[in-house]
Amino acid sequence: MLRYVIRRLLTAIPTLFVIVTISFFLMRVAPGGPFNQEKGLNPDIKANLERVYHLDESLLMQYLRYLWNLVRGDFGPTYTSPDFTVAERFANGLPVSIQLGGMALILALLIGGALGIIAALHQNKWEDYSVIATATAGSTIPTFVIAPLFQLFFALSLKWFPVGGWGDGALINKVGPVLTLMLPQLAIVARLMRGSMIESLHSHHIRTARALGLSDYAIIIRHALRGALLPVVSYAGPAAAALLTGSVIVETIFSIPGVGREFVFSALNRDYTMVMGTVVVIALFTISFNLIVDILYAVVDPRVRYD
């Protein structure tokens, strides 16, 4: 087990390296730079700024410098807000995104999982059809439609919630973003859960359990559900990584100071270090959650333990 984890962590390093490399050069190929935006910037000042940030060096040199700093855990300064380093910006944005994403993820897994199980147990009955309808709607209507509609009905008309803003993390401010983040995830989880639960209920060992006269509870919870969780677990990993690192759309619409909104802003302003930082953070999250999923998988399914 431990050897497996170590091996996986070791294979993550080259992956991370390739991601950083691709991102670095892809971004530099794009025209424009961090100090081209402000027209009429004095060429001397611009040159000075570029020298301070080592932007006057060759691309290769900059790349190596970035890698070296990264290895030491230094994400570098930001160009758009000189008073902050990238790490400090993340210290502000990441907790916000993690809170929203975490709540949305947990709710989506719990509610979506429950709905999926209910649907599977009542296959082709009204319960099933209503869950399918909800899931179809949830996964079809885009977030950027749902979010404004939520604002319109619940914030502007009914005035139950604020239209947007973080409000220092007040619960009432989180309702809208969390719900809109949750809905598509909930839909996917419900669909997945329903499908794998139906498959699980049709499997031979469930037939054995029925033939042995075990109770419904034992059959559904102990035998069917545990196997049916596997596909949901493997979906939840990448989904968690994506949710926790912030949603561009939801954070933009609800004016939430999270990682997602910052990222778009940084990309548009060619804030190289900030963009690179986001890429690295997202990749780290993705890699870690995939690892967590694999470990969870081994916990649930003894067959993969010795891989």
Next chain:
Amino acid sequence: MEDSILTLRGIKVNFRTIDGIVEAVKGVSLDVRAGETVAIVGESGSGKSQLMMGTMGLLASNGTIEGVADYRGTNLVGLSKQQLNTIRGRKITMIFQEPMTSLDPLYTIGNQLIEPIVHHQKISVSEAKARAIEMMKLVKIQDPERRMGSYPHEMSGGQRQRVMIAMALANDPDLLIADEPTTALDVTIQAEILELMAGLQKRLGMGMIFITHDLNIVRRIAGRVVVMRYGEVVEEGDTKSIFANPKHPYTKALLDAEPTGRKAPPAAKAPKILDGTNVSVTFEIGGGFLAGPPLLLKAVDHVSVVLKQGQTIGIVGESGSGKSTLARALLRLLPSEGAIVFEGRDIAKLNKEEMRPLRKQIQIVLQDPFGSLSPRMTAGQIVTEGLLVHEPSISSGERDARAIQALEEVQLDPKLRNRYPHEFSGGQRQRIAIARAIILKPRLIVLDEPTSALDRQVQGQIIELLRDLQIKNNLSYLFISHDLAVVRAMADHIMVMKDGRLVEQGTPDEILENPREDYTKRLMAAAFA
């Protein structure tokens, strides 16, 4: 009948499908007395499994059951799940065909054994554990205490089936329903399990219903036989009298379906077609970046084969013995070591391009009549595909004529040549596969379990056809099978393989009447007991 423990009267099982109601069981009545073994025999689709699944309340959600299934005064049909569960697993239990999937892969054997004991007998876990270990000993699992902690995937198919039996018998049931419990197992394991079940049935004095398609098993285990076809019982009676004096034509046909006849050996001076010397095949398992060197598995280990014109060599062995791998290596479909000489020419070192013209001479018919035909091509297209490669100059009209000819040769109506594989039955598909092989007028055909996926009756017809074709076209066969009865009828020389090695070879008489090696003896005992 007074002493009947299970009495079925007018059982009907229906399934709602997209194409309407399918009647799987159309009013079946039968009795099982305490302590007797009843075999329900029928081919696939006869409704034999659905009958018992319905009785046990295990039908798929689109299935319904009508009629009376009386167990000691209680009608099981229409019973609520709670009431049914006081009988299911306690008084009547059932085991199934698929030993690989019938146990929950996520729990240990011990866990799964203990669960139904605690559930039904309401005893403590430690008491249940003792009972479970006792059961493991009963089904002759070695080292039961340690095995309790094993997961199903750590056990072989035979062991898993033993565990299934232990689970089923742990609550002292009156009746055990066994649905083809040995079909998926290798013959030698099959024999062990059958022996175990027969012994336990006598020792515990329970009733047993044994569902099977295999008449050999019936003869060995059952006192009474019920023959089913198309959802109805066509005949029932004592095993002895049914076998000695079958009344219904279907029963007669079933009994006659066992392949008979022998094949005469080829003339002594018949030329050699294929000569493989010291053929070995090695597979690499796993390996790769950071995973260390791959595991090497010798699937075929220095086996030599000499096949003469007009000869049929039967290659016999259980799953994993390397028999199919050997055949594929001889056809140069897999990389191998050793010399392979085909009609005097060494083909072992030929590359793909050089091999292509020779493919016309060497054909293969595969086991799975569903998988071996491309689902998107018509029968005619499938049969003539080889002509596109080897006789590209002929016109489409000529190709069509050749297809008609080939289909007639395999006794399939050529009018059906525009149909697609899914519109044919298993036997018909296998005929198409044979037509695809013979249209090129090959010298040698490898038959890789060509009858294993078919019902006994159809099997007999296919064997008949293959024998006719051999005589007509002076073909040589490499016939691969695990079924000794079929091999006996087809081959004039038999090779027995185990773990990639050749164990024994000789004429059918030598091998079947007088096996020398231990393994061969066990194989024989299992197949012809």
Next chain:
Amino acid sequence: MTDIAAAPPKAGRSLWADAWARLKANKAAMVSAYYLVFIAVLCIAGPWFTPHQFTTIYQDYNRVPPSLSAYPKPEMLDLAVTDAVRRSRVDLLSWEQKDGKIYITVTSAKPIDERMTRYIDRSSVFEGAQIVDKSADGLKVILSAEIERKYFFFGTDNSGRDLLTRTLVAGRVSLAIGLLAGLVAVVIGVLYGAAAGFLGGRTDEVLMRIVDILYSLPFIFFVIMLVVFFGRNFVLMFLAVGAVLWLDMARIVRGQALSIKRQEYVQAAEALGVTRTGILLRHVVPNLLGPVVIYMTLLVPQVIILESFLSFLGLGVQEPMASWGVLISQGANNMPGANWLLFFPSLFLTTTLFALNFIGDGLRDALDPKDR
């Protein structure tokens, strides 16, 4: 006993024919297909028949709500007259409406220039203004003008453009990008996946490792970089979107290719000596087509969402062109005053996405070989 069926000769029903029959029996999919055709025709042909250009700005009709009756509404006339007269720099005395025409009486301290009618015409409400009567001193004039009747079934946007026309034009853009980018993604994905699945071994390992890495690249980053790189060009936009969404397709095709390669019918073909090309054309492609078609229908809505998403962020289609995403973004910015701006584009986008999903599900049910 024989297993030869004595059936009359007939042409076989291919799996495609079977699938088509099953698809036709699927009501949701068929209704969706008709709906999609309807939307497509509406978006393509509609803008030629609506009475407005999608770029025309009607100054007097900023943010007017949707209505089935014609504009101007009676209550709007007063404002329109006042505005028009003020622009002519004369004073309004009175106005009245008679026989669908409007008569305005204006005065001024200076003699009135007759060319002032142009200012009246310049209003989007009136046309054909002319002087009916003029006082002798030229300080008082009575004008007549036709009232221009305009229909805004979906209302207008902030700058007074007809939302119906804009929604339809936006539909063209969204559907075109969906289709073209979907096609790009499918082509790249199929070629890549088929190469990996077919060549197998080391090549497969390397190709799939690349896909894995691209998967862990933040996908938004990828798109935004591409869009920035391509300079927000409408034509190149779908390339960017397509280039991102091919990953799933590649995985699916590779998996399929691998499983088809293991099928016995491919082994049988190899034993027949069929060439690689022959196996590819006769066995692999036809059996691969089903999943590709299914995935393609599911990919198109994904592309449309992605494009709308970029447009929503202002990174996609640029003004005055519009896509549904652009319109929804404008709608979201005009809540709660002009909800129709959010409502109509959202309705079009969402129903189209639903229709595409139902067709995709229907195709999956129809083509899935599991049924057999």
